[in-house]
Every structure is written in structure tokens, then in C-alpha cells.
Amino acid sequence: MPLLRLFCAALLVTALAAAPGGAQERPQPVVILTIDSERLFLESDFGQRVAAEIEARGNELATENRQIETELAREEQELTEQRAALSAEEFRPLADAFDARVQETRQTQAAKSRALGDQLEREREVFLAAAGPVLRDLMTDAGARVILERRTVFLSTDSSDVTAAAIARINAVLGATTPAPD
Structure with a gap:
């Protein structure tokens, strides 16, 4: 009889473990989105304005x-x-001063x-704060x-990438202007 009880108990435990519980629900899938933050910035109106400003200042600096x-060079x-007409003692301070100006300018x-x-x-x-x-x-x-950086994700479908939707929403809210501080 004890062997029969042990067998029945084991059978009951196995049956309960295999059967779905009435109160248990299937776990909901976790939705994970990806975004390309570099593209988000560069393709947004804000990012394009910043890139244009930086490029203009960079061009000014290159011209300068x-x-x-x-x-x-002149x-x-x-x-x-002048070197041919000056002694070494006269030339050295001029050359040193020139070298110092070059280093300071660099x-x-x-x-x-x-x-x-x-x-x-x-x-x-x-931009990212806004x-x-x-x-x-x-x-x-x-x-x-969660939203993950697309470049750090090993494998995903394109449908998880919301960069284009994010750019559209950010352009609608932020535009090209710098947001006012809080």
C-alpha cells in the first residue's frame, strides 16, 4: 500500500506540473525596439542644423x-x-621668436x-536630452x-528599428531649434 500511495503521489505531481494552471497566464513577449542614435541625430532637423553650423565654422577655421x-611662410x-646678412647671435633670437609664434599659433x-x-x-x-x-x-x-542601440544588437529584424519614426516625431516636437533650458 505505501508503494501505491507513493506512485499515486508521483503521478499527481507529474500531472499538475504538466497541466496549465487556471490562474497562470502565458508570459507576454517583451517588445524590444532598436534605434540608430547616430542616424537619429544626423537626419533630424536639429542634427542637420548643428552639422551645417559646425561645417560652416570648420570651413572658416580652414580658411583662417x-x-x-x-x-x-612669408x-x-x-x-x-635675413640670415645671410645677420650674425648667429643676431639671428638666433629672431628664429626663436618665430618658432615660438608658430608653436603658439598651432x-x-x-x-x-x-x-x-x-x-x-x-x-x-x-538633442538626446530633448x-x-x-x-x-x-x-x-x-x-x-526598452530601446537598444541598433549597432550593439547582434541580430534583429528591421521591424524593430524605429529610427525613422523617432526622427519624424522629434522633428515635429523639436524641429531645428535648441530647446529652452528647463
């Missing part, structure tokens, strides 16, 4: 660099011509170039729990 280069040529121009990169990064941060609520609404509307 060419003008400086021309001026320094000064170097004058210094080279540092100044490099700082301007870095400032452009810094401006781009700041604008990107402003885009956050729009992306959150998009995620909620899609019933998603």
Missing part, C-alpha cells in the same frame, strides 16, 4: 588656417633672407578645432520595455 600658413622666407588653432568637436558633443547631449521624452512616448506607444 590657410591664411595663417601663408603669412607664416615670415619664414623673410627670416631666411596651439591656438588646435584649441579652436577641439572647441568645434566639443560644441558638437554638447549639441548632441542637448529627444528622451519623445523616445519614451514612442516606446510606450509600441508597448516596448
